[in-house]
Amino acid sequence: MAHISIDDGNLIVEIEGLDKLWALKSRLTIPLAHVRGATVDPGIVKESKGLRAPGTHFPGLITAGTFHVDGERVFWDVRDPAKAVVIQLTDERYARLVVQVSDPHANVALVENALPN
Template sequence: MRNAVTLTETDLIIEPVGLDKLWSFTGQLQVPWSHVRGATHDPGMEAEPKGWRGPGLRFGGKLSGTFHADGERQFWNVSGYADAVVIELTDEH
């Protein structure tokens, strides 16, 4: 398991687990449900540009941390892409 996901009445909480917490420089992401547009299983996102890393880790198929692409900030915590889930947010930095 790379991330622990907690669903509360008001928030989606994603917490990197183990060394992923260290590599991603992130304790947890907490997002109000009103800011979650949707989530999809998307192994094809491997081909999408990841941008530049900062802070975080990029090593082979392992991405963990904050990446900046196309003027947007993205959080990644994946090891390979077969089981990748993309969560789209609105009104979040």
């Protein structure tokens, strides 16, 4: 699971618990100027993940780490698809972050309300 926060003009995604091990990351910091938006999308787990490098993928259990699909790099940390949030990025290492959070709708609102108009 991940914890999303906003601090000093940055989106902070903290990977929690054993997911740090599976994802091979503990924290992502993205300038808000590079965040295009966020959505709740439980159906995204059905999409192709592409090539895992590095990361963990056990279908139906966990998808965590860096995946390459259609020429894009996507960061995943999802166990429960019902709690998946997709954050679209621009001019960053990752094109998207797909993370599981405790309250998807509240986290999407947090991100969307923090974006510059």
